[in-house]
Amino acid sequence: MKRILIPVDFKVQSLNTLKLAMASIDNYAVSVTLMFAEIPSDSITDLLFYSPARRIDSLTTVEFRKAMAILMNRYENTITEINIELLHSMSDSYFENFLEANRIDEIYIPEQYKLNICGRAFDPIPVIMRSGARVFPVKWEVNRQYSEVDMTDFLFGV
């Protein structure tokens, strides 16, 4: 079984990385890890009651979950699971440990699309490039149309 890592920013368009990645590895059993990079909060109460599940819950939107479901249904026989993980540090060794802990085989990154960075999030692409893992950039025509509402339509026609 192949385990792949996809950095996302909880916008539907970032899932196109996964869509194109799956298009190129059609006949394996694949376990997908979606990764969101964010420096954790340093308030005491947040650390005390830290729950990644809750944080991810608050970050995902209805549209994002719908887009995930669409991809799950498209690649039902290939994708065994989609997990979402949080990356909490920019340090290289932290990332190496992260890859080892999640047993990642390959990483797919968007070539032209810039991940949306807001709040405490940071861009994980530099860390990914510095790591020793196999990195595959995927390219698609980025929809620069600003839309207040994130739509699953951004997954189509790409």
Place this chain on the structure above:
Amino acid sequence: MKTQSKIALILFISNVSIILLFGGAIYYSLNKYSYNDFYKRLETRATIAAKYNFGANEMNVEALKTIKEQHLEKLPNEKEYLLDVTEDPGFLKTAANYSLSIKFLNEISMRGKATLKDGNTFFTGIKYLNDNKVYFVLVSAHHYYSSHHLSFLRNVIWTGVGLIALITIGFSVYFSKLIFDPIKLITFRVKQISTENIHLRLEEPGNNNEISELINTFNDLLNRLETAFETQKNFISNASHEFGTPLTAIIGEADVALIKERSTVEYQESLKNILKQSERLDQITKSLLFLAQTGYTGKKIMFEIVRIDEVIWGVKEVMDKLNPQNKIFVNLDLLPEDPKKLKINGSKGLLNVAIANIVSNACKYSYSKPVAISIASSNEEVIILIKDEGVGIPENELQFIYDPFFRASNTHHFDGYGIGLPLARNIVKLHNGALNVMSKVNKGTTVRMTFPLVSFI
């Protein structure tokens, strides 16, 4: 009685009764306590009097007398009664001599002590036995506290209750006004709104409370009503125009033909034109009827399990036959692998009509440039996207596209009645789905239809 007055009255009555109860309780308990207190003091004096009057030795007597005179203050109107009742079993003589009640004397005899209140004079009596003689020692006095202090308290309490009642009336009325004035204002404003000035809206106050929620709800309702009115007006004017045009053409054609004698060929031409216009009229009428039927379902339409991708393939086939130059592509990038995720509850015929309308619009308005149909499914619904690169719809006209017979300003070169999209939307709604249109002028239009899956319902 109006709710406002009711509220004010309830507030007033409850407040005043509480205050009355409170004042009454204070007065009553103080009264009781002062009575008991006074009786005890009288009893002390009676005991001491008994001791030093009928007591044993001289020294004790003197000591007691000193104590009494120096330390026990003299109560107002204090009187001592030292009664020897040994010889008077029924107490009749004693009662007569000292004008005391026999019941009182009986009680002293039975219980050993008793109390009596006669107007403002308080009596305490004790029984004292000495040398086989029975003595009753009574002390009586006026209760100054009772007569003066307590009545003062009573007056103060009554004045207080009266003042509070006045204040409470004022407050209750003010409070009820405060609550009900905004509601009265809303009623007044809404009365002014009628079909003529339905564009009026209520002013929203700044704060976020229940009244502003009410006002917002009203304004929303008025918005919906206004939209409905406008839609109806538009529909009627559009419909009469659409019907009028072919009729005018028919009448004009016939009139011109009848002005003078014409050749057979000319008559045939005229009749051909009349026939064409009549067919057009027939087509419009049929579409309108169909639209009305799907919009307001009188009779039940048979629903069954339909595979939406089959419908799309069917539509593509028909379109390809009608117009081989069209470039319709079905995008299977996101097609779900499980066919169960493509099954919806619906009427195959109606779905065909809806999708055919949208797809033919896409082809028609884009001069046969490529049209992409994408199918995808989430776990609850199937999503169909029909994307064209045509003339698009101007942004300010997007809100009118669902109005029957509406045609956008950039559609003059294209044939059409303006029925296809409202029809499709009605059909989609019938299937508990949603239809959405996004467009950019000269870039293209994207129509998104979603239908709930059977497995999800």
